[in-house]
Amino acid sequence: MQSGLDLFHKNMIKDRRKTIVIFLVSLLILVLVFGISVCHRTDGTGFISPENAIKNILSAITHKLAGITKNPAGYSMGEYSSYTDYQETMDNLNSVFITMAAGGILALSGAVYQNVFRNPLAAPTMLGVASGINAGLLLFVLHYSSAALIMQKERYLYTYSCALGMLALVLAAGKLAGKRKFAANDMLLVGVVITQLVSIVITYFQFNMSLENLEMFQNFSMGRLTSITGMSRVIFVSIIVVGIIPIYLLRYSLNVISFSDEDAYTMGIHTGILRIVVLVFATLLVTASIIHCGSIGVISMIVPYITRYLYGSDFRKMFYSCFIMGAIMLLICRDITNALSAVFGFIPVGIFVSLIGSPVFFCMLVNARRVENDT
Amino acid sequence: MSDKQGKYNKLDQMIKVKADSLYLKEEKRFIGYDEKKLLSTLFIVLLVTVLASIFFTVNLVVIHFSPAGYINEIHNYIEGFAHLLSGKGNENGMNIMVCRSFIIALVGAALSVSGAVFQGVFRNPMASPGTIGAQSGGILAGAIYILLFTEDNKTTQIFNGDGLSDYIGGLSLLDRYARQAVILLGAFMTVMFVVWIARAAGRGKVSALMLLMVGSVLSAFIQSLITMIRYYMVMLDPTDSRISSLQIFMMGSFNDSYSPEHLLLIAVPVGICLIILYRMRMKINVLVFGEEEAKTMGIRVSLIQGVLIVLSTVMTAVTVSFCGQIGFIGMMVPHIARLFSGPDYKNLIPVSALLGSVFLLIIYDISSMLNMAVYVNLYSSLIGGIFFLVFMIRSRRRRSAEWA
Numbered sequence: 084m085q086s087g088l089d090l091f092h093k094n095m096i097k098d099r100r101k102t103i104v105i106f107l108v109s110l111l112i113l114v115l116v117f118g119i120s121v122c123h124r125t126d127g128t129g130f131i132s133p134e135n136a137i138k139n140i141l142s143a144i145t146h147k148l149a150g151i152t153k154n155p156a157g158y159s160m161g162e163y164s165s166y167t168d169y170q171e172t173m174d175n176l177n178s179v180f181i182t183m184a185a186g187g188i189l190a191l192s193g194a195v196y197q198n199v200f201r202n203p204l205a206a207p208t209m210l211g212v213a214s215g216i217n218a219g220l221l222l223f224v225l226h227y228s229s230a231a232l233i234m235q236k237e238r239y240l241y242t243y244s245c246a247l248g249m250l251a252l253v254l255a256a257g258k259l260a261g262k263r264k265f266a267a268n269d270m271l272l273v274g275v276v277i278t279q280l281v282s283i284v285i286t287y288f289q290f291n292m293s294l295e296n297l298e299m300f301q302n303f304s305m306g307r308l309t310s311i312t313g314m315s316r317v318i319f320v321s322i323i324v325v326g327i328i329p330i331y332l333l334r335y336s337l338n339v340i341s342f343s344d345e346d347a348y349t350m351g352i353h354t355g356i357l358r359i360v361v362l363v364f365a366t367l368l369v370t371a372s373i374i375h376c377g378s379i380g381v382i383s384m385i386v387p388y389i390t391r392y393l394y395g396s397d398f399r400k401m402f403y404s405c406f407i408m409g410a411i412m413l414l415i416c417r418d419i420t421n422a423l424s425a426v427f428g429f430i431p432v433g434i435f436v437s438l439i440g441s442p443v444f445f446c447m448l449v450n451a452r453r454v455e456n457d458t
Numbered sequence: 459m460s461d462k463q464g465k466y467n468k469l470d471q472m473i474k475v476k477a478d479s480l481y482l483k484e485e486k487r488f489i490g491y492d493e494k495k496l497l498s499t500l501f502i503v504l505l506v507t508v509l510a511s512i513f514f515t516v517n518l519v520v521i522h523f524s525p526a527g528y529i530n531e532i533h534n535y536i537e538g539f540a541h542l543l544s545g546k547g548n549e550n551g552m553n554i555m556v557c558r559s560f561i562i563a564l565v566g567a568a569l570s571v572s573g574a575v576f577q578g579v580f581r582n583p584m585a586s587p588g589t590i591g592a593q594s595g596g597i598l599a600g601a602i603y604i605l606l607f608t609e610d611n612k613t614t615q616i617f618n619g620d621g622l623s624d625y626i627g628g629l630s631l632l633d634r635y636a637r638q639a640v641i642l643l644g645a646f647m648t649v650m651f652v653v654w655i656a657r658a659a660g661r662g663k664v665s666a667l668m669l670l671m672v673g674s675v676l677s678a679f680i681q682s683l684i685t686m687i688r689y690y691m692v693m694l695d696p697t698d699s700r701i702s703s704l705q706i707f708m709m710g711s712f713n714d715s716y717s718p719e720h721l722l723l724i725a726v727p728v729g730i731c732l733i734i735l736y737r738m739r740m741k742i743n744v745l746v747f748g749e750e751e752a753k754t755m756g757i758r759v760s761l762i763q764g765v766l767i768v769l770s771t772v773m774t775a776v777t778v779s780f781c782g783q784i785g786f787i788g789m790m791v792p793h794i795a796r797l798f799s800g801p802d803y804k805n806l807i808p809v810s811a812l813l814g815s816v817f818l819l820i821i822y823d824i825s826s827m828l829n830m831a832v833y834v835n836l837y838s839s840l841i842g843g844i845f846f847l848v849f850m851i852r853s854r855r856r857r858s859a860e861w862a
Contacts, residue, residue, distance in 0.1 A: 202671065260850035276789075277843075279786075279839065279843065280839055280840070284840075286708055286709060287836045290706075290709065294692070297692060298696065301685075301688075381679075384675075431689075434682070434686050434689075437679060437682045438683075444675075
């Protein structure tokens with residue numbers, strides 16, 4: 084008996100050590116990838132040496148601080164090397180940070196969806212948000228046509244309101260169509276139907292659009308024309324904060340949700356409403372990342388797999404580790420697409436992600452089966 | 459005392475008579491005495507409706523639905539029909555429209571029957587040729603064909619409004635129908651891939667929800683591929699005529715199927731598949747009970763499932779290769795048909811075939827009345843999708859089959 088307990092303790096300590104080691108290694112990788120991304124020129128034409136990159140960032144920070152403290156001497160203090168200036172450095176930093184955040188929240192919401200549906204194929208875009216965003220963009224482009232390029236506030240207004248409207252529609256229809264109240268699977272079914280419907284209508288309107296509008300619509304939906312300004316940063320960060328706090332607070336309950344309903348009930352957790360609340364906030368996160376970075380939904384299906392493989396399926400660990408892994412993956416994808424864009428012309432990150440990601444995803448699905456059969 | 463006894467006896471007798479009559483009624487209902495009559499009238503009504511809507515479609519498109527023109531041209535119509543019957547096809551559009559409306563009827567029947575079969579095999583109200591991935595796979599193959607094997611031709615399009623420029627004389631059958639063959643292959647491979655992945659992810663058995671989700675994930679992936687193809691087409695050359703042909707293909711169009719040859723090429727595979735499916739109706743009925751039950755009843759479940767999936771995929775792929783994507787017919791029509799005929803596949807297959815052809819003919823009429831005969835998919839999806847949602851919401855308690 085005593086020896087068994089000892090063994091248990093030993094194993095537990097070993098497990099914990101292993102987790103800590105993996106965590107540290109992935110943090111290290113994140114720092115490495117972050118460094119590479121910072122050194123990587125945004126136009127993909129090559130690398131800056133790390134020394135120069137640090138120098139550029141420090142000068143940019145002094146510049147910024149000078150702007151804040153209104154100290155005119157600060158503007159001329161910084162030195163920039165290798166053909167970079169303040170604007171380019173800041174843009175690169177901004178886009179690196181936004182990419183990291185987007186990857187992290189995408190992975191997190193994917194993990195939430197997989198936990199709630201207990202299904203490896205549940206993707207956060209299944210509740211109709213992606214087509215809602217596209218519908219919003221379509222309305223926006225049709226309304227403002229050539230003026231759409233400057234109207235950033237209106238774009239966010241249209242896309243967010245259409246995405247949330249779609250979400251509300253799917254939830255309402257799913258609640259009405261379901262046999263019980265707020266059953267998650269009914270939502271999925273209704274979401275698939277409504278998504279198909281809306282995407283066909285969008286195709287119809289694309290058919291009738293003028294060529295300039297069509298080009299603009301495509302560029303918007305690929306995330307090409309999304310520039311990073313102060314306002315978009317504020318919106319993005321505030322939506323992340325709004326979406327992430329409930330998930331953080333509910334991370335213990337999310338472990339219970341992944342059991343069956345009966346088990347959850349006996350543990351005193353009311354799964355029905357909790358599921359919907361968590362799903363809505365996860366969908367909010369995905370919406371934000373798709374609007375600000377283009378269609379990169381596939382990340383949210385792959386990364387939870389990798390995370391679960393490395394850290395186990397405890398959601399308390401998943402919460403942090405998904406963030407790190409998602410940030411790493413999306414940063415790598417961004418760097419590769421930047422490098423490829425310099426050679427082949429513009430390649431949207433979303434296309435690269437879905438081209439590489441989907442085959443990987445299906446391979447992982449097939450492989451996961453094999454592993455489970457062996458053990 | 460005896461008086462009371464007599465009263466009781468009388469009451470007993472009355473109850474007995476009533477019970478007997480009730481029992482007889484129940485028995486009659488059980489045997490399906492009334493239902494048979496009802497169903498045969500239903501069949502006749504539906505057949506008449508199909509023929510009438512074919513007649514109506516032909517008239518509508520040839521004469522453009524003007525009452526005066528109708529009276530004037532009815533004579534020409536009969537003449538044209540006689541010409542067609544006697545083998546001397548005249549080129550005033552009559553020939554084309556007769557063939558086309560029969561093709562529409564066949565496509566509607568094929569889509570709705572394959573939807574009904576998919577729903578039975580996977581025991582899921584959402585299963586349809588669209589959600590399993592047959593249609594999107596076909597569209598992807600068509601897009602790749604348009605991108606790689608056709609040239610940007612400013613004067614003629616691959617899919618165009620007239621429907622006549624596709625004709626190239628003096629080529630072999632395979633050359634003329636290379637596009638259709640490619641699309642057929644694409645649709646087939648996609649469905650096989652979806653089933654394989656679902657089986658792999660579901661650890662050996664194909665669960666309905668898994669299949670559905672794999673199908674929708676793969677469809678989304680394919681959609682992104684098509685979007686990418688179109689994106690690069692638009693970016694490279696906005697005046698490329700292949701863009702509009704791709705879009706017409708995605709929106710579903712019957713403008714490309716008009717000759718008796720097309721009719722034959724669609725009718726033969728669809729007809730064979732329909733006949734085989736009708737012969738297998740009892741096996742589908744057993745499969746509906748669930749895999750374990752079907753197994754205990756002595757049915758080779760995986761084999762039968764495979765055969766059914768292959769047959770329905772063949773039908774869907776043929777329709778996609780000729781007419782492009784036509785959504786929601788396969789999802790909506792079986793549900794309506796089940797309201798009329800009950801969940802028994804013996805009745806469900808013919809009823810849904812007839813209903814499907816009526817629906818598609820009506821949808822084609824609507825879309826050509828609005829002078830947009832190339833947007834069949836838009837109207838079928840709008841009508842079908844909204845109907846499906848309303849159906850799901852209204853009949854959640856009293857669906858005729860437990861799973862649908």
